[in-house]
Amino acid sequence: MEISQNTSLARYTTLKIGGDADQLYHPHTKEELIELVATLERENTPWHLIGGGSNLLVSSAGVKGAVIRTTHLTNIRVLSPGLLEAEAGARLPHLAKQAAKLGLSGLEFAVGIPGTVGGGVIMNAGAHGSSMSAILQSALVLDSLNGQVTEMGADQIEFEYRRCILDPKRHCVLSAKFVLDIAEPEVIEAKTQANEDYRWKTQPIGFANAGSTFKNPRPDRTAGYLLDQAGVKNLRHGNAAVSAIHANFVINLGGATSQEVTDLLREMQATVKEKFGEDLTPEWKTMGEFTSEELKVWEKK
Ligand SMILES: Cc1cc2nc3c(=O)[nH]c(=O)nc-3n(C[C@H](O)[C@H](O)[C@H](O)COP(=O)(O)OP(=O)(O)OC[C@H]3O[C@@H](n4cnc5c(N)ncnc54)[C@H](O)[C@@H]3O)c2cc1C
Missing domain, CATH: 3.30.43.10 (Uridine Diphospho-n-acetylenolpyruvylglucosamine Reductase, domain 2)
Structure with missing residues (x-):
């Protein structure tokens, strides 16, 4: 190690x-x-x-x-027809492409999500109308409180929109098993490619970002729409700016600090609150030293 x-x-x-x-x-x-x-x-x-x-x-x-x-834990293997196991550090785009090659359908949605299996489970990552919860059979989880490793079924993980019951400060996802449909590799590959192409058209290319910044407050009201209509695309704090392509993406123009990003998120929240009365909660997680004032941005209202 x-x-x-x-x-x-x-x-x-x-x-x-x-x-x-x-x-x-x-x-x-x-x-x-x-x-x-x-x-x-x-x-x-x-x-x-x-x-x-x-x-x-x-x-x-x-x-x-x-x-x-975790990114060295990358093993992927077929356990039985339609059942794929991947270690926590396997990259979702790679996993989606491997599944397609193997003639296993269900992971096409994940091809443009640049995270890992572990982060994907914690976030219940999703796109194109699907998510991890739709295909996950179980996850092997280490509970650091007692050192126990348990295979937890999807129902025990209690998935919700972009969250689940597992706490990354306590639980460590070691691997996950996915139940997939057997189909023609060419058909799956075409769908995977179409999902990937869609990304290139709709997301900022060339600037560092962390995907969607805020969760959708309701299924019928996306954060992107609210932010766009509230006119946040011109907002900038230092080298952290709202993308001109997608109002729910924050980009690092180069050398931005976490303080600048947090200030920007606070202003985006305030702008939407003032215009629509809606509270936006960040989708992102934080790590490291933040002041309690900064962490208020992450509080669910
Ligand atoms: C360009 C772009 C596009 C994106 N598109 C989407 C999208 O369409 N849909 C979507 O849902 N997300 C999207 N995201 C966000 C992100 O890719 C997902 O949330 C992804 O699942 C995060 O995985 P990660 O491995 O990067 O997690 P990290 O960012 O590394 O970590 C996220 C959280 O998970 C915890 N964690 C990581 N690994 C483990 C583990 N093994 N066990 C326990 N906890 C762990 C971390 O401690 C942290 O709290 C996008 C991001 C970018 C940059």
């Missing part, structure tokens, strides 16, 4: 923002990960999990303790 000290996390997040982690660990097997969490718990060292870093705002002030990056 590779370990580095005082390592900048900016290169491990898609927003390209984040100060140093005291230690950064890259376990290569589930067993290494389980042992590492047990050791850190015994030593009372705070620990945090990072997958693709594609739904995260990491504090520019850094992260105390250990950050565990």
